[in-house]
Amino acid sequence: MKHQKGFTLPEIIIITGIILMLFGFITLNVINTQYQTSISTTVDTLIADIKSQQIKAMAGNKETGSSPESYGIHFESNKYTLFHGSTYSPGDSSNFTINLSFNIQFRSNSRSEIIFEKGSGEIYQFSNSTNQIILQDTTGNTKTISINLYGTVVGIN
Secondary structure (H helix, E strand, O other): OOOOOOOOHHHHHHHHHHHHHHHHHHHHHHHHHHHHHHHHHHHHHHHHHHHHHHHHHHHOOOOOOOOOOOEEEEEOOOEEEEEEOOOOOOOOOOOEEEEOOOOEEEOOOOOEEEEEOOOOOOEEEEOOOOOEEEEEEOOOOEEEEEEOOOOOEEEEO
């Protein structure tokens, strides 16, 4: 009898199982990285919008040529709205709403707002008493943005 070359069925099953386990680990790591990137991108966008609203309150809106007035951000569970004036008006056509990704939401169920005072850019009203904005994704990752009374972001955890 000639010596036959090849793999036996148990060897093929073991190798296939090892490869499938490696692909499973890789997939889980990619998904977790995607969620972390998504929440980090949302935090970066939100901070840019906060700074933009504060600058508009201090110097006016250069796009429309308006003089300084109060500007603010209204938060809901899955979106936030940029507005001008000392109060949020849902029907105002100049409002700009940003929807969060499907897997991210603001942690607090209560509605809150940040309103920047015209001229100084200081926080005129922050209806969230802790001066924090907390974002959470579906995997439980959270990012906390802390803002002082001058409207400066002092920490991201």
